[in-house]
Amino acid sequence: MRPIAISLAIAFLVAVRAAAEFAQPVPDTLEALGERLFFDVNLSVNRTQSCATCHDPEYGFADPRGMASIGDDGESIGDRNAPSAAYAALTPVFHKTAEGLWAGGQFWDGRAPLLEDQAGGPPLNPMEMGMADAAAVVARLNEDVTYQQAFEALFDGGVLADPATGYAAMTQAIAAFERTEVFAPFDSKYDRFLRGEVDLTREEDLGRVLFFSQQFTNCNLCHQLGQSAINPKETFTSYEFHNIGVPENTALRALNGVELCVIDEGLATNPDVEGDPNQRGKFKTPTLRNVAVTAPYMHNGVFEDLRTVVLFYNQFNTPNPKRQINPETGVPFRAPAVSATLATEELTHGPALDDQRVDAIVAFLKTLTDARYEPLLED
Incomplete structure (x- = not known):
């Protein structure tokens, strides 16, 4: 076969494969359309990264690949750990509480x-998906006939124009x-315990009482x-902002090139x-929720193990070196x-914990793992 014929044959096969990949039912609900978008790598500049890349549904909608996610260019590494997208829909809008x-x-x-933001x-x-602007993203959507049909049906006509x-x-x-139940099933061992379906072990129950x-x-x-x-919809966060004394992640900054003297200001960088x-x-x-299977921990991924996190908190309550x-x-x-804004009052509340109580708290935290991720606990 001549080279030109071979090239045409390969092009034909690629076209057939591409057509097969997109020969899917047109999403008929907003949720179904969102699911397709969530997994679509074509929404990144090099067509290698989707929302699910850094919020992997097999790992608690977090990124198991390291301290911070690698961008679509294969090189860029951020300075913060990708938070889990599980239960994120229950987060209230950014606001100031009655306590200020x-x-x-x-x-x-x-x-x-x-x-949505x-x-x-x-x-x-x-440093993530790398698209130039909204127009470039919408152009990618318009490449796909399925998207054209879905957006036309679910939104006002011409929305992609x-x-x-x-x-x-x-x-x-x-x-x-x-916002679907896929992200927030409330079916962990703890949830089943509240419903009277299972019992906690003695260690898990001690951890629950201590917690x-x-x-x-x-x-x-x-x-x-x-x-x-015993709130059946407990999300295990107040959604408030605190400085708990997390140190710089020098290992991460050795990878991403951020100078050690550059402080992540956190909430102070929020425009509001x-x-x-x-x-x-x-x-x-x-x-x-799912904390036991979404390591590494803290905003910069500085700790690898859940027990280390508990010991980190415990250090503020003990003079024992x-x-x-x-x-x-x-x-x-x-x-x-x-150090200036350290939450000293909160961090020093309560007595120091011995190893038995540290282990009990870790055991309880493992019960907050959604049922689908419980096999990961064995790892």
């Missing part, structure tokens, strides 16, 4: 007030998918939404906060990246 504290919003600094961020972030309205419609659909204790731990000061310890120095180094309290050692490094936990 900032709470809610998406991302670690709450800068996206709504879920968050969905629109990564495609245009040069205008970049702004087309992009807004895309984020609306993705947010609709993220919700007003006297022996500081866990629920930030990681309890409702007043009741206007650079308030009292908000420096504060980050949104994450949900603890042996209890201030980071087991992952063998040396004391490093100083906070920002």
